[in-house]
Amino acid sequence: MPATEPDTSGFIGVFDSGIGGLSVLQALRxxxxxxxxxxxxxxxxxxxxxxxxxxxxxxxxxITQQLLAQGHVKAIVVACNTATAVAIExxxxxxxxxxxxxxxxxxxxxLAQTQTLRVGVMGTHxxxxxxxxxxxxxxxxxxxxxxxxxxxxxxxxxxALAIEQQTEKTLSDTQALEDLCAHHVQSMGHFGLAxxxxxxxxxxxxxYVFVQDVLRKLVGPAVNILSxxxxxxxxxxxxxxxxxxxxxxTNAQGDVQLWxxxxxxxxxxxxxxxxxVSAEHCHLVTPTGSNDVPIGGSD
Numbered sequence: 340m341p342a343t344e345p346d347t348s349g350f351i352g353v354f355d356s357g358i359g360g361l362s363v364l365q366a367l368r369x370x371x372x373x374x375x376x377x378x379x380x381x382x383x384x385x386x387x388x389x390x391x392x393x394x395x396x397x398x399x400x401x402i403t404q405q406l407l408a409q410g411h412v413k414a415i416v417v418a419c420n421t422a423t424a425v426a427i428e429x430x431x432x433x434x435x436x437x438x439x440x441x442x443x444x445x446x447x448x449x450l451a452q453t454q455t456l457r458v459g460v461m462g463t464h465x466x467x468x469x470x471x472x473x474x475x476x477x478x479x480x481x482x483x484x485x486x487x488x489x490x491x492x493x494x495x496x497x498x499a500l501a502i503e504q505q506t507e508k509t510l511s512d513t514q515a516l517e518d519l520c521a522h523h524v525q526s527m528g529h530f531g532l533a534x535x536x537x538x539x540x541x542x543x544x545x546x547y548v549f550v551q552d553v554l555r556k557l558v559g560p561a562v563n564i565l566s567x568x569x570x571x572x573x574x575x576x577x578x579x580x581x582x583x584x585x586x587x588x589t590n591a592q593g594d595v596q597l598w599x600x601x602x603x604x605x606x607x608x609x610x611x612x613x614x615x616v617s618a619e620h621c622h623l624v625t626p627t628g629s630n631d632v633p634i635g636g637s638d
Contacts, residue, residue: 349411350375359546360418366568382601388463424469444543462543
């Protein structure tokens with residue numbers, strides 16, 4: 340990433356293993372429209388959910404360093420459930436003066452809403468096998484006691500990557516992605532409001548928000564579908580206020596710059612489709628590991 344113009348007010352860094360974190364960035368921009376954002380889509384190394392913990396931690400540290408090189412960073416949003424589960428505590432220990440905001444599956448809101456006491460959780464293998472997820476599950480159940488709940492977890496192998504790849508396809512060319520969604524949903528059991536059915540579905544990966552319409556058709560209109568973008572945006576706003584990192588911005592709309600280690604065309608398509616951000620805000624970084632070399636502009 341080449342250096343940007345000198346910045347006196349700072350920016351909020353956001354990163355994900357790919358374009359999934361754009362769902363969080365969307366919520367962040369809605370909550371804080373005058374803030375500046377720099378987004379890193381690590382698509383050249385996706386999907387984190389199928390990588391080793393050591394690999395994910397190394398990438399998270401590298402991306403953090405790249406963001407810090409751009410100027411004053413107010414906070415970093417780890418807009419990836421796997422990266423949060425595996426690396427956020429390590430990041431917080433390494434950068435104690437930098438606020439890190441992570442994402443995690445919305446188990447607590449799901450438990451509050453479920454009537455059948457069966458909640459489905461879709462996530463990557465990396466998220467669902469993590470110690471952080473297990474601690475979250477146990478904590479939520481302990482806090483809710485004597486109310487209990489069965490969390491039906493589904494590691495959705497290949498789904499985040501399929502959503503990543505879908506970005507460059509036409510909106511009508513979705514059959515393979517829909518079939519993959521159907522496979523994972525059907526593996527979880529029956530959805531509905533009857534006893535024994537799953538009446539709440541938690542999207543434990545930021546990518547999955549972009550197939551929410553497909554999932555809605557599969558689970559039916561009565562099932563609650565929960566994601567985390569809005570809650571993360573509100574938490575980020577609280578933290579930067581708490582750390583006195585909010586400064587007046589005279590711009591009507593804060594700037595946003597997006598970088599990818601994968602397909603520039605995919606990022607441009609996703610940014611246009613989901614953020615209404617034009618292609619000139621998107622840039623390419625060549626994925627060469629810890630020695631990533633930026634390619635200037637959006638060529």
